[in-house]
Every structure is written in C-alpha cells, then in structure tokens.
Amino acid sequence: MITPDSPRAVRVGEELDRAALNAYLREQIPAIGDVQEIRQFPGGFSNLTYLLKTANRDFVLRRPPAGATIKGGHDMGREFRVLSLLKGHYTPIPNPILYCEIDAILGTPFYIMERVSGIILRAPMAPSLKLSPERMRQLSEALVDNLTTIHVLDIVETGLIQLGKPEGYVQRQVEGWIKRYRNAQTDNIAAMDAVGEWLVTHYPPEQKPAFLHNDYKYDNVLFATNEHTGDPLPVICGVLDWEMATVGDPLMDLGATLAYWSEAADTPAYRTFNLTWLPGNLTRREVADRYAERSGRNLSAIVFYYVFGLYKNAVIAQQIYARWKQGYSKDERFGKILPMIIELANKAAGAIESEKI
Numbered sequence: 001m002i003t004p005d006s007p008r009a010v011r012v013g014e015e016l017d018r019a020a021l022n023a024y025l026r027e028q029i030p031a032i033g034d035v036q037e038i039r040q041f042p043g044g045f046s047n048l049t050y051l052l053k054t055a056n057r058d059f060v061l062r063r064p065p066a067g068a069t070i071k072g073g074h075d076m077g078r079e080f081r082v083l084s085l086l087k088g089h090y091t092p093i094p095n096p097i098l099y100c101e102i103d104a105i106l107g108t109p110f111y112i113m114e115r116v117s118g119i120i121l122r123a124p125m126a127p128s129l130k131l132s133p134e135r136m137r138q139l140s141e142a143l144v145d146n147l148t149t150i151h152v153l154d155i156v157e158t159g160l161i162q163l164g165k166p167e168g169y170v171q172r173q174v175e176g177w178i179k180r181y182r183n184a185q186t187d188n189i190a191a192m193d194a195v196g197e198w199l200v201t202h203y204p205p206e207q208k209p210a211f212l213h214n215d216y217k218y219d220n221v222l223f224a225t226n227e228h229t230g231d232p233l234p235v236i237c238g239v240l241d242w243e244m245a246t247v248g249d250p251l252m253d254l255g256a257t258l259a260y261w262s263e264a265a266d267t268p269a270y271r272t273f274n275l276t277w278l279p280g281n282l283t284r285r286e287v288a289d290r291y292a293e294r295s296g297r298n299l300s301a302i303v304f305y306y307v308f309g310l311y312k313n314a315v316i317a318q319q320i321y322a323r324w325k326q327g328y329s330k331d332e333r334f335g336k337i338l339p340m341i342i343e344l345a346n347k348a349a350g351a352i353e354s355e356k357i
Contacts, residue, residue, distance in 0.1 A: 007039035007051040014040065014048055016061070016106055021052075024105045029098055032059070032112075047076075047243065051115065060094065063110035075243060077101055080111040082163065082242040089158045090150070092116075092222075092236050116238035118222030126275040131231065133280030138234035140281040141290065143221060146236045147257065148294040151210040151250040158211070161247055166209030169248030174199045174308060181315045184322040187338065191345035192318075195311050198352055204251075204301035212253040214244035217260045218274055254291055255305025258284050258357055259313050269340055270347070273313075284357045306357040307348045314344035 010016070015038075022034050037053040041060075052059040062076060080099040087096065094113035101109045121129070121139070131139075155161040178196045213220070222238035225231070261284050262271040271277045282290065284306070292299045317337050324334035351357060 007041050010038060010040040010050070014065075016050060020105050024100065025098075028100075032097070033057075035059075047241075052112070058115040059097065059112050060115050061110055061112050063106060063108050076109040076111050078163075079243040079245075082160075082245045083113065085159050085163075086153075086242075089153060092146070092238050093242075094238060094240070116222055117225070118237045119225050119232040120220075120222055120240075121218040121232065121275055123219065123272055123275050126271075126278055129275065129278065131278075131280075135231070135234070136278055136280030137282065139223065139232060140276065140287070142223075142234040142236055143218065144282065144287050144290045145294055146221070146239070147213075147216055147254065148291055150213055150216075150239075151253065151295060153211045155209065155211050155247050160211045163211075164246035164248060166248045167206075169209070169246075170203055170206070170252060173248075173252060173312075174203070177308075177312050177315050181311075181318055184315070184319045186318070186322050186325050189342055189345050191342070191349040192311070192314060195307060195345060195348045195352065199304070199308055199311065202304055204304050207249045207251055207297065209247055210250035210253075212246050212248055212250060213239065213242065214246060214253060214256065215241055216253060216257050218276065250295075251297065251299070251302065251305045252308065254288070254299075255302070255307075255309040256312065257309075258287060258302075258306045259309025261287060267343065269343060288357060302357055303351055303355055307351050310344050310348035310351070314341050314348070317341045317344065 018035055018038055025032050025035070033054040033056065035052045035054055037051075039051045039053075041049040041051065048063050048065055050061040050063075052061055062079065064076065077099055080096050083093055083096040086093050094116045097112045097114060099109070099111040100106075103109065153160065155166075178200070181192060181196065216239075220239065220241045221236055222240065223232035224235040224237045226233055260273045260276075262274050262277045263283055264271075264277045264279075266277060276282075288299055288302050291297070318341050320329075320334050321337040321341065323329050324331065324337075
C-alpha cells in the first residue's frame with residue numbers, strides 16, 4: 001500500500017500563529033470553524049503548505065517562506081486568482097476559500113483552500129514503488145492526457161488571458177533565462193554557452209496560445225486511490241502548485257515536462273528528477289507523440305522546447321549553486337550541484353546534435 005503525503009509536526013521556525021489565524025477566520029468566514037490543529041506537509045521546496053484541521057473539515061493553507069523575495073514564485077494572490085479563474089472550467093483543483101494579502105495575521109500573505117486527498121508520486125518513492133508496468137503506463141498516459149486538457153481551456157472565456165501576454169512569450173522566456181544564467185554564472189561551461197546561442201537562433205513559429213501550468217510533473221499531481229489496495233488509479237483528482245501558471249506557447253509547458261521526464265537509460269543523477277524511468281512509463285518520445293495525437297498540435301520543433309526545458313533547469317540549479325558559493329546558503333547539498341548543471345547542459349547539447357528528445 002502506498003501512503004499518501006502525510007502532514008507532520010510543523011518545522012521549527014515555520015510555525016503559524018493559530019490564535020491570530022482563528023481570530024481572522026471568525027471575522028472573514030465564520031462557517032469554517034476554529035482551526036483545532038495545524039500540521040505541515042513535508043513535500044515541496046518553494047512555498048510552505050499546512051494542513052488545518054477543524055471540527056468537521058480539513059483545509060490547506062499556502063504561504064511563502066520567510067524572507068522570500070521572488071514574487072513570481074511566491075505570489076499567493078496570483079495562485080489564488082488562478083484557482084478562482086479555473087473553478088467551474090477545470091475540475092481537478094482544490095476549491096479556493098480565502099486569500100489574505102496583509103502581513104499582519106501570519107507575517108506573510110497566504111491563502112486557504114479545501115483539501116484534496118490522493119497520492120502524489122514523488123521521485124524518492126521509486127525504489128520502493130511496486131506498481132506493475134501496466135499501471136505505470138496508465139498513470140503516465142493519464143498525466144499526458146491531462147496536460148492536453150489544460151492546454152485546450154479557453155483562455156478568453158475563463159479569463160485566464162489576464163495572467164500574461166502570449167505574444168512573444170518564447171523569446172521573452174529564452175532571453176530572460178539566458179540573462180539569469182549570466183547573472184548567476186560561476187564557472188565556464190561551454191555547453192551552456194553553446195545551448196544559449198542555439199536557442200536564440202532557432203525560435204519556432206508561434207503556437208496558438210494556451211494556459212500553461214509551468215511546472216507540470218508527477219509530484220504536482222494527485223491521483224485517486226484504490227480504497228482496497230491503496231494504489232493510485234489512473235484518475236487525476238487534483239493538480240497543485242499553480243504559482244507559475246501563465247498564458248503562452250503550450251509547447252513550452254510540454255518541453256518543461258519532458259526535461260524532467262527521466263528514462264531508464266539516463267544517469268542515476270538525472271533519474272532523481274522523477275520516477276518516469278520505472279518500467280511501464282511512456283518514454284519522452286511517446287509522451288510527445290501522445291500529446292501530438294491528443295492535441296492536434298504540430299510538434300516538429302519539439303527538440304527546441306525540450307532543450308529549453310533542460311537549459312532552464314540548469315539555470316535554476318546554477319542560481320542555487322551561486323547562492324551557496326557566495327555564502328548565502330550553508331546547505332552542503334547545494335555545493336554538489338555543479339556536476340548536475342554540466343550534465344543538463346551536455347544533455348541539451350546532445351539533443352541539439354542528435355535532433356532527438
């Protein structure tokens with residue numbers, strides 16, 4: 001039996017003021033009832049997620065970590081607005097309840113949503129996961145099919161168009177991430193430079209714009225659970241972590257998913273990104289083919305999107321490594337990231353050379 005994500009005791013330094021929270025909720029939405037217990041979900045590396053237990057129902061609270069300054073990745077108001085716009089148009093989301101934009105209650109803005117129960121398949125589970133290849137294939141197919149569902153949402157009818165400017169999206173993303181890399185660069189990595197130069201000279205034709213999740217992978221998806229065995233079913237009951245959602249070229253979303261989609265032949269380090277390398281999962285090529293079949297979109301330039309996804313992941317790792325090297329972080333794991341940056345860059349360069357994902 002697979003155990004769903006279980007909340008634990010709140011980490012030291014990340015506690016919530018329950019008295020202040022209850023006072024605020026009594027004023028705003030008294031029907032919620034008093035929060036009797038607060039626990040914390042251990043997963044995720046960006047925003048903090050808590051379980052709020054009342055007498056009759058469970059809720060989830062999301063807030064940024066203390067001292068967060070990167071608005072795009074920690075904008076609680078934006079994430080709440082995304083869920084509110086999706087409500088009524090896209091089913092597998094938590095129901096948004098309340099957004100608080102003032103810092104006075106908990107020290108940061110936060111929002112509350114209903115809890116959705118299910119199983120999240122995280123990479124560290126891979127060694128102990130005992131699912132059949134047939135079930136893994138069904139799960140990976142469901143993951144791809146749900147991405148196409150997200151991408152066919154009407155961005156005008158839903159109001160999602162207000163989240164961004166789709167025109168020129170790809171070029172802005174490429175130029176922006178190249179700039180981020182240069183600002184965080186610590187070492188000369190020839191493949192990173194070569195990949196960046198290739199990206200700016202190989203922009204694909206613009207796709208019809210769509211709504212993008214922007215971080216779509218197994219560990220941001222909840223699968224329904226077989227009540228008898230506890231195993232995940234190929235039914236997605238919740239999609240989480242919408243803080244980076246926007247509108248733009250949907251193949252950028254697919255490329256990001258492919259960049260995390262490890263295969264059995266990949267190195268052990270690269271396989272830590274996901275558990276897609278387990279037997280039965282679709283390959284990256286099969287993911288792209290299934291998406292093309294379901295969406296009807298032209299994927300002739302899919303290598304560009306995959307390469308950009310790898311480059312973006314390398315830049316994110318580079319930013320973490322730069323902060324460690326400058327002494328802003330004492331986490332020893334971050335000091336060992338350089339080989340992964342090089343591997344991602346080489347993988348992107350190899351995809352360009354082979355013209356394969």
